[in-house]
Amino acid sequence: MASVIKIYALFLGSALLMFGGGLQGLLLSVRGAEEGFSLLSLGLIGTGWSVGFVAGSLFVPLIVRKVGHIRAFSVMAAIGTVTILLNLLLVNDVSWILLRALSGFCFAGAAMIVESWLNEVADNKNRGTVFSIYVTINMAASTMGQLAMSVTGTAGYIPFVVGAISFICAVLPTALTSSPQPRPLQSAKLDLKLLYKTSPVAAIAAFSCGMANGAFGTLAPVYGYEQGLDASGIALLFAIAAILGAVAQVPFGRLSDRIDRRLVLIGLSSFAALVGALTAIINPDAGWAMYVLFAAYGFAANPIYAVAVAHANDFAKDGEFAKIAGGMLLILGTGLAIGPAVASMIMGAWSPVGLFVVTATFHGALAGTAYLRMRVRKSPDASSRAPFQPMSDKQATPESFALDPRADSDADDFPVTRETAVPEELIETVEGDDDVQNGKI
Template sequence: MSSALKIYALFIGSALLMFGGGLQGLLLSVRGAEEGFSLTALGLIGTGWSVGFVAGSITVPLLVKRVGHIRAYSIMSAIGTVTILLNLLWVQDIGWIVMRAFSGFCFAGAAMIVESWLNEVADNRSRGTIFSVYTTINMAASTVGQLAMAVTGTFGHIPFVVGAIAFICALLPSALTSTPQPRPISSARLDVVLLYKTSPLAVIAAFACGMANGTFGTLAPVYGFEQKLDASTIAYLFAVTAVVGAVAQTPFGRLSDKIDRRLVIVGLSGFAAVIGLVTVLLNPSSGVLMFILFGLYGFGAYPLYAIAVAHANDFARDGEFGRVAGGMLLILGIGLAIGPIIASWVMNAIAPVGLFIVTATFHGALAVTAFLRMKIRPVRDAAGRVRFRAMSAEKGVSPGTVTLDPRGEEKPTPRPAAPAAAPQPQETELLVPDPIEPTVIVERHVKSDGPGDTDKSDKPKPE
């Protein structure tokens, strides 16, 4: 299989994977609400996904090292297919929480294997294009998977079977390849200490994005259900949010390449916080107003994580991109896991619209933190930054994506060096053993770069 054909095949496999993941994630939230699951249970379903995803990111490389890429990918695909079918056969909150953790684990593993294959094919010239196409395909396929719920509905077995078919078909591209397997996958380098030393703001940003995105992605469908929206309307609602958020990444990312990224973070997170508060105050029941507010939320919230990653790596040293991005991954995963639990408690205590209190709180905290950091740390020169690259943080970012990211090969332009000091006379010592006695004869040379100077030597006579 030629390199180009293999890339297209892997893109198709990744698209099928993301299609099934997008459908499953939205389906479980809405169907769980219809089945009468408690808000806490629905929040824990989202938490299970995040815990499984982070665990898979850490442990799957060990499995690949033992059995190889194709067998490991087959395992991931098979278990992912079984879990979504068990969601259909075992309709119980505890069962769905456990199965969702397995889904996150398998999803992380399958994504890492596909990305390692793409990374093997990519070179420095094509890496940026492959990364951009791969990210775009993932966002689009996940959105189409969410839209599929508008066709399949949530009742019966059809949506679960459609998701299972997508997961099992994602296996075919890698299974049919006859080319040698790529190099072993590198395990996730989750260096939070290095991330904090590099950029304290990045730690806050990753956690805030995880809290807000985990809350919104898991419980906003439940909010739509509580507002009496049908399954197709909820699917279209999330598709609009995802599309607007994806479209907003490019202009704001390019803007952050030209001005202080923290200023962009302040603006976007502040905007997302305001939209959350407006949603709380209006508590919309009509579909039109909800579409507007959800679209505006995606516009402000979804570009934040990618910009925060770029900001962190502006200050990273050469060779630290993977470790910094890995630290971002871990902090994001923690936020994705905790956010739905806290939001479910708030929704129980106040009202379903209380989930936007959680998103507004963390977006507001991020805006304030970014503003304060602008007063503490000077801006990095535009010429010394890494370039922005779009990425999705709604359901986590695989370490394989970090490896594939071309910024790992880019070096920020160094700052101008300080002027060199004027040359100074140097004194060197040459130690030569005496051939007769174990004494040392010291020969000193005094050199000067000044005009007219000559070398002088002082050789002691042997005793």
């Protein structure tokens, strides 16, 4: 019973974190457009988040090893809270770009610590269930955060304060825990040569998803605003895209377990490219056509990254999943950082609908690459594949992959269990002992 309570408390902490993140991300794009920020500045706000998130995935584990999980999480939540409040006090583009990077750093760190605790509580029997519930809660909470903007609006201080309350409340489950400290956090491992050798399609898919979905997530709210939607309409627009994207992961993931996953990637990316091209041609006003096109885009684009991770894992050797997934995460982060900046320049030079030229281009390139690779390399038998697992392309961290049940083959890389975890006090008082510093007795 104690373990169950602990898991659901951590789920609550993660939900509060994702709620605040969903609200903040949508709010800054729309409020920035209302404040008259340039398209390039709005794109760089999205770039700042991605740069900060990747930096957090790399460096927060070092901070945790110095001060422990609870203190590090409290620092991340506190700085994240201060950051969103400073967005309210310092309403200018340069400040928001820098603050968004700091927010991404703290968000990555806080999410990794929550995931580390979940990984400690989970075991091989329930890891798949815990991971699935965790991903579902994250997607639902992030969508609810976006929908909250339809209630709070974008004017005044209320939406910023609501986001700050959500961030600071996320600290409670970890601050009140009496369980031993989890194992040290995993930093993302960058081995691009191994990743590309294992699956060129997965590497290209990670970059394409980053470019297309990074641009869409940051600048589609601006497009909606320019087309005449109010805060409530934009929130609903994104909620529909997110919900259909989450729902689509299950059937397309299961389909990819039965057939060549590259066929699924070709179908999804081709459809996403078609939707982007149609949106660029039609350039719909604020009406039903826009909602239909955004829903279709979310349905096609959101499952692509998870299918690509599964495809890479099909060709990975035992013990390589975490390294390959970490490499994909960093490639994805690179695309998420570059995509908004590139799309903002195209939108500024042409028109806001130029955003969908960018998404169509990168999804089309992925479809073509996957088709060509099918002519070069056969797919492994379905019986030898690890099953598909849903995941978000905007919230994954190295700890997400450690929690993923497909990482069981990497058990030697994650040796600490809740029975062998060392309390923080012991780790801090022993110097020079590699076993203790690594969380082993």
